[in-house]
Amino acid sequence: MATHKVEQLIIATVAFFWCFLMWFSTAAFSPSIAAAYHLNIKALGLLASSAIWMAPLGRIVAGWASDRFGAPRTFACILTACGLASIASAFTTDYTLLFIERILVAVAGVSFVVGIQHVAQWFNAEEIGTAEGLYAGTGNVGAGAGALLLPRLFGINYHAAFLVLGVIALFIAAWYLWRGKAARSVQQKLLTRKKSDLRGTLFVWSRYVAIALMLAYAMSFGLEVALNAWLPGYFTRGFHGAILALGFNGVAGLQIAAGTFAAVASFTASLFRPFSGFMSDLFQRKRWTPLPFVAKTLPFAPRLHWLGASLILIVLAMAGLTASGLSGSLHLSVAVLVALGIFISFGTGGTFALVPLLFPDRPGSAAGFIGGLSTAAAIVYPLIFSGCSNLYIGYSYVALYMFLPIVLFYFWATRYERHPQEHGILSNPLVGEEA
Numbered sequence: 001m002a003t004h005k006v007e008q009l010i011i012a013t014v015a016f017f018w019c020f021l022m023w024f025s026t027a028a029f030s031p032s033i034a035a036a037y038h039l040n041i042k043a044l045g046l047l048a049s050s051a052i053w054m055a056p057l058g059r060i061v062a063g064w065a066s067d068r069f070g071a072p073r074t075f076a077c078i079l080t081a082c083g084l085a086s087i088a089s090a091f092t093t094d095y096t097l098l099f100i101e102r103i104l105v106a107v108a109g110v111s112f113v114v115g116i117q118h119v120a121q122w123f124n125a126e127e128i129g130t131a132e133g134l135y136a137g138t139g140n141v142g143a144g145a146g147a148l149l150l151p152r153l154f155g156i157n158y159h160a161a162f163l164v165l166g167v168i169a170l171f172i173a174a175w176y177l178w179r180g181k182a183a184r185s186v187q188q189k190l191l192t193r194k195k196s197d198l199r200g201t202l203f204v205w206s207r208y209v210a211i212a213l214m215l216a217y218a219m220s221f222g223l224e225v226a227l228n229a230w231l232p233g234y235f236t237r238g239f240h241g242a243i244l245a246l247g248f249n250g251v252a253g254l255q256i257a258a259g260t261f262a263a264v265a266s267f268t269a270s271l272f273r274p275f276s277g278f279m280s281d282l283f284q285r286k287r288w289t290p291l292p293f294v295a296k297t298l299p300f301a302p303r304l305h306w307l308g309a310s311l312i313l314i315v316l317a318m319a320g321l322t323a324s325g326l327s328g329s330l331h332l333s334v335a336v337l338v339a340l341g342i343f344i345s346f347g348t349g350g351t352f353a354l355v356p357l358l359f360p361d362r363p364g365s366a367a368g369f370i371g372g373l374s375t376a377a378a379i380v381y382p383l384i385f386s387g388c389s390n391l392y393i394g395y396s397y398v399a400l401y402m403f404l405p406i407v408l409f410y411f412w413a414t415r416y417e418r419h420p421q422e423h424g425i426l427s428n429p430l431v432g433e434e435a
Contacts, residue, residue, distance in 0.1 A: 056379075144263040237391065352370075
């Protein structure tokens with residue numbers, strides 16, 4: 001059984017890594033695309049935002065589909081569709097058509113919740129934090145790998161990159177269908193499928209704690225994906241002189257430098273995510289509950305405290321990103337991005353160390369709602385960043401007017417000392433079913 005679950009973790013992780021690589025391959029080539037089609041900063045912000053357009057609804061559907069039809073079939077369909085769209089975009093010369101095709105490629109982002117459901121079907125409660133952290137963290141590295149490696153491998157030839165990425169996606173889809181198994185047992189698979197009805201889905205969506213986790217994921221992973229799409233353009237425009245002073249010249253040079261600096265946040269947010277899952281497991285074993293207001297006697301209360309602390313750190317780091325940008329220091333901005341990326345990983349890993357424990361019979365539906373609707377925030381972030389009169393101040397706006405209210409709601413929703421998943425908007429029929 002141990003061998004089987006490790007194999008399933010590897011399959012899900014590799015597939016998610018490649019989906020993430022495809023998802024943000026557009027951002028990796030944003031300087032060369034902007035140069036080819038003469039895009040301004042507003043158009044770059046729109047292009048960055050468009051990478052997330054398919055994720056909110058798509059993740060909800062994908063989470064339900066993984067419960068209903070199994071992760072292998074669902075993941076293979078996503079890889080195939082995105083691979084074909086990526087191949088098509090490699091031969092496109094019209095910007096409007098390219099824009100549409102890259103939105104279709106961005107469907108790759110919905111794959112996250114499918115893998116979350118798959119891993120949850122194979123690992124036990126005491127190891128779920130580390131397992132989900134390994135899956136999501138290693139997979140998320142795809143965004144940073146794309147920003148760092150794609151411009152170096154393909155220069156400004158994004159057409160070739162899109163072609164290669166799409167072809168390999170088709171091979172991974174076939175592998176997932178061949179070796180992927182939906183659950184540890186037939187009984188578990190059938191139970192999950194039975195629970196994936198409309199009432200069960202609405203039950204999850206209406207719980208206060210599910211809404212709180214969705215918002216927490218919006219300010220961690222939602223921010224991560226927004227930064228993946230936004231940062232190459234931000235460094236190109238916000239630190240143009242500093243990059244030139246480092247010896248990078250021309251569109252290709254600026255693209256390599258901006259992609260390298262942008263990859264800092266993605267790599268730290270990805271590489272530390274398994275550590276975050278481990279820390280959630282460690283908090284659980286040690287029964288650490290340091291925060292006020294948050295429940296302390298629940299079986300999984302320490303995991304709630306780990307996530308709450310992570311959200312506070314994200315707010316502080318966002319203010320630091322504004323301060324470093326206003327100082328004009330490229331080096332300080334990169335250093336703050338390292339810290340922000342680590343704190344984001346704490347939030348993302350902490351969130352999905354809780355989801356399978358709160359909703360064990362509906363992991364796909366829960367992951368789809370929490371991991372899907374939260375990404376809508378990532379559409380908004382680049383628009384705020386690019387819409388401010390000062391390029392650096394948008395980070396503080398988001399922290400003050402969006403993130404602080406989320407933290408307060410999280411504290412309110414996690415105060416219950418008994419069955420927080422029973423408290424929500426909908427009334428007794430669904431609550432009684434879950435209880």
